[in-house]
Amino acid sequence: MKLSLVTAPYDSGHRDAGFGRGPAAILAAGLTDELARAGHEVLVEDIGAVGDGQGREIATGFAVCAAVAEKVSTALEAGRFPVVLAGNCLTVTGAVAGERADSIVWFDQHGDLNTPETSGYGFLDGMALAVVLGQCWRPMAGRIPGFRPVDPQRCLLADARDLDPDEFEPLQWALDLPSFAAVKLASEGVTGPQLRERLAEVERYALGDYMTALLSGLEEGGRRASGRVAEITGLPLDLVRQNFARIPITMFAREFSRANGKTLSLYDGVIGTADIAPQNSRLETPDPVLDRSVPVLTSAFVSYARDELNFRTDMSYWLLNREISGKWDYGTSQARQGYAGAMSGLQRARSLNPQLGVLIVHGYTDLVTPYMASRYLVGQLPSLPGAAPIRLEELEGGHMMYLRPDSRKALKAAAAGLYEVTQ
Numbered sequence: 365m366k367l368s369l370v371t372a373p374y375d376s377g378h379r380d381a382g383f384g385r386g387p388a389a390i391l392a393a394g395l396t397d398e399l400a401r402a403g404h405e406v407l408v409e410d411i412g413a414v415g416d417g418q419g420r421e422i423a424t425g426f427a428v429c430a431a432v433a434e435k436v437s438t439a440l441e442a443g444r445f446p447v448v449l450a451g452n453c454l455t456v457t458g459a460v461a462g463e464r465a466d467s468i469v470w471f472d473q474h475g476d477l478n479t480p481e482t483s484g485y486g487f488l489d490g491m492a493l494a495v496v497l498g499q500c501w502r503p504m505a506g507r508i509p510g511f512r513p514v515d516p517q518r519c520l521l522a523d524a525r526d527l528d529p530d531e532f533e534p535l536q537w538a539l540d541l542p543s544f545a546a547v548k549l550a551s552e553g554v555t556g557p558q559l560r561e562r563l564a565e566v567e568r569y570a571l572g573d574y575m576t577a578l579l580s581g582l583e584e585g586g587r588r589a590s591g592r593v594a595e596i597t598g599l600p601l602d603l604v605r606q607n608f609a610r611i612p613i614t615m616f617a618r619e620f621s622r623a624n625g626k627t628l629s630l631y632d633g634v635i636g637t638a639d640i641a642p643q644n645s646r647l648e649t650p651d652p653v654l655d656r657s658v659p660v661l662t663s664a665f666v667s668y669a670r671d672e673l674n675f676r677t678d679m680s681y682w683l684l685n686r687e688i689s690g691k692w693d694y695g696t697s698q699a700r701q702g703y704a705g706a707m708s709g710l711q712r713a714r715s716l717n718p719q720l721g722v723l724i725v726h727g728y729t730d731l732v733t734p735y736m737a738s739r740y741l742v743g744q745l746p747s748l749p750g751a752a753p754i755r756l757e758e759l760e761g762g763h764m765m766y767l768r769p770d771s772r773k774a775l776k777a778a779a780a781g782l783y784e785v786t787q
Contacts, residue, residue, distance in 0.1 A: 367399060368439035368446045371410045372458070374428045375451035376488070377421035379413065384451030391449075407444065409435055421488055426504045429458035433509045436462025453492035460496055461511035467518035468496060475521060481612025493521070499607065503643060516608075517583060534578035534585075537610045539736040541570040541596060544616050546728035547633035548598040555760060563728065566596055567736065574609075582608050613731050614647045629653040632762025633729040653762060658683050707741055711748070718751040723782045725757045725775055727765035755782065 371391070375382035391408065399406045411431035415424030432448055436459055439446040448459045453476055460468060470476070476493040479500035483490055494500045498513025505511050545566040549559055569592065577588035586608030593609045594601040599619055604611065617628040618639075626636035627649045637652035662683040669675045714720050724742065726735035735758050742754050757778050759771040766772040 365403075366405045366442075366444040367407065368435070368442075368444040369396070369406060369408045370432060370435040370439070370446055370448045371408065372428050372432050372448060372450040372455050373410070374414075374424065374455070377415065377419045377424035382451065386451050387449035409439075411435060422504070425452070425454050425488055426457075426501075426508065428455055429461065429505075429508045429511075432458030433461035433511065437510060453489045454495065456492060457495050457505060457511065458508060460514065461508045464510055464512070466512075466514060468514050469520045469522060470496075471522045473523065477521075479612060481614045493519070534575060534610075535740075537578060538570040538575050539740055540611070540613055540616075540731075540734050541574065541593070542566045542736050543633070543729065543731055543734040544597040544611065544620075547616075547620065547628065547731075548596070550634045550729055550760070551598075559728070559760070560758075569596075570736065571740075577609070585609060613734075617731060618647050628731070629762065630731045631764065632727065632767075633731050635762070653764070654684075657764070657767075707745060710754075711745060714748050714751045714754075718748070721752050721782045722754040723757065723778055724754065725759060725765070725778060727761035727763060727771070728758055729761065730763040730765070732763050 369391075371387040373380050373384040373387045375384035378384060380388070396406050396408060411428065414427040414431045416427075428450075432450070432455055436446040436448065440463065446459070446462070448455065450456075453472070456468075456470075459465075470493050472493075474490065476490055477497075477499070478487075478490045479494050480486070480491070481500075491500055495505050496514050497516050497519060498505070502513075505513070542563055546559070546563055549562055554562060574589055574592070578585040580588065586605060589609035590601060590605045593599075593611065594604040597604070597611060597616060597620070599611065599616065603619060607615070613630065617630055617633065620628055620633070621636050622639070622642070624636070625639055625642065627639045627647060629635045629637070629652045631651060631653040635652050637649060639649050641648040662681065665683065666681055669681070710722065714722070724738050726733065726738060728735060739756055742756060745754070747753075755778070757774075759765045759768075759774050761768045761771045766775050
């Protein structure tokens with residue numbers, strides 16, 4: 365057999381680094397000689413230097429795919445059987461494109477089915493199979509010569525045993541759905557008791573028939589639920605079907621008002637702003653609530669500290685300092701710090717102090733912290749004899765619902781009621 369060994373020695377945007385050393389190591393171990401002894405004619409071809417020269421993972425990763433696609437296609441045209449030796453999983457996209465493959469068997473310990481919307485750590489290789497199936501990075505993948513997404517029904521995932529929760533956990537999709545419904549209903553002018561009544565119906569569906577549909581499997585769940593989810597969210601039915609009725613928050617914010625050229629705020633989904641990069645698959649537009657309010661709130665706090673508290677310093681104060689928040693360890697390092705949870709600590713505090721009052725308030729159209737999540741978590745806590753019950757309130761508005769006059773009044777009243785109970 366005539367073989368073409370295509371080497372793509374890249375890992376995370378860097379050549380001959382990390383797992384990118386793998387192809388050279390395999391060849392050095394004698395692969396070519398072993399194949400020749402078995403009677404094969406072997407041609408080794410390297411894709412060469414590709415990318416933007418700065419080693420940026422995304423740009424270089426897809427440039428590697430494009431180069432591999434061309435090498436695979438050329439080998440097939442010459443009557444040779446291509447074998448790709450690569451340093452990362454994403455490179456498979458190039459092999460699929462070069463072969464014009466319409467099906468795939470994916471042997472991997474990991475699912476590689478994350479997307480930018482669901483990944484907790486942003487590792488591009490963790491999205492490799494999702495790219496092949498057309499679930500994410502569509503504009504970038506579309507630039508790979510010959511690429512066509514593989515139909516998920518023609519994909520077999522073999523030996524996967526280390527899946528991330530977001531790759532198979534249906535609960536997150538159910539808890540987000542009522543917030544999407546709240547945005548759609550609010551955009552239609554539904555408010556007050558009618559809004560709460562309509563949302564109660566969606567909540568029952570989300571934790572009932574919708575969860576049942578998702579638990580039936582990826583494809584079957586998509587078939588069962590896509591129509592209803594499209595109706596609830598206002599998203600195009602084709603888009604919902606393409607995502608198997610599982611809608612990431614950033615996708616909803618990106619797509620809900622696309623026809624108007626806008627993206628939604630994650631902090632209040634009824635507020636939108638012009639999309640500065642409609643051609644990109646990622647949400648890149650500044651948040652019209654958060655990014656507008658940070659300068660105002662920063663200035664207000666500095667004035668309060670200086671003028672009312674008489675605290676004077678030469679230090680700079682930054683609200684939501686991303687230089688600091690960017691160093692948070694979400695569990696991808698050896699420390700495995702992960703996300704903080706408050707429920708066990710809250711129960712302990714209520715046990716030690718039964719008179720402790722707890723009030724949790726959410727805005728219906730807050731997409732950052734969907735209101736159903738707190739309701740679900742509180743519902744999982746056992747009651748504590750003698751302890752004051754936890755109060756849950758939902759108000760019209762987003763993450764900072766107090767920016768709306770009526771919700772600010774309701775929040776004040778709820779807080780006043782909390783103090784009256786605990787006195």
